[in-house]
Amino acid sequence: MTEIADAPAVLETIDLDVGYYKDLNILQELKIKARKNQITAILGANGVGKSTALKAIFGFLRPNAGKILLDGEDIIDVPTHHKILKGLAYIPQNPGVFKDMTVEENLELGGWTFRKDKKQVRRKVEENFERFPVLRDKRSQITGELSGGQQRMVEIARTLMAEPKMLLVDEPTAGLSKMLAAEVYEMLSGLTANHDLTILLVDQEIRQALKIADYVYVLELGRNKLEGPTEEFQDLEKAFWVG
Secondary structure (H helix, E strand, O other): OHHHHHOOEEEEEEEEEEOOEOOEOOEEEEEEEEEOOOEEEEEOOOOOOHHHHHHHHHOOOOOOEEEEEEOOEEOOOOOHHHHHHOOEEEEOOOOOOOOOOEHHHHHHHOOHHHOOOHHHHHHHHHHHHHHOHHHHOOOOOEHHHOOHHHHHHHHHHHHHOOOOOEEEEEOOOOOOOHHHHHHHHHHHHHHHHHOOOEEEEEOOOHHHHHHHOOEEEEEEOOEEEEEEEHHHHOOHHHHOOOO
């Protein structure tokens, strides 16, 4: 437990206030640390601000107060496309693949930051086919013909084209069957274990998130309620004050 808590933070929010209106904060004094090569999960009931936190970190919402640190640098006022260049990536809840394009074309779009370097684009495409061998076999297939889990895989592979160090993932298995969801969770777990990535995960699938997360934050009414290593959250009734 000590090793988990003492790992260096890649991403940190400090006293973050966020709302869609200036005087109405959904998140209040939010404190989150995403530690290097770990999966950090933000859990809580619907409407507590979990997805809002990711949108604020990535730059879709500007916080009303507080700090967002990426490797110690406050990035609140850094434009979103520059955050990508600094190694921050975001996978939204709703799938964003281009269904009329091939798998390979989708991946190539992920290399837009270095699109003029054709050799680098090709190298990164092949690296992601190494990560996800099933996609290599389907590289020429129209993405919309793939299963929901494979489309999620394409989206993650495309995001990894930009070589992020910090990945924000919102509800990764929304709308997927249990079998396909299991594939996605296994995929995410492998990214931190084998590919030097740090993940901040928002999820409604509490039990599944607890299986792959290293550290957990529980929010209530937009505020920190509980936090700790995953082992402390196996008793869900205690963790979420049910009953």
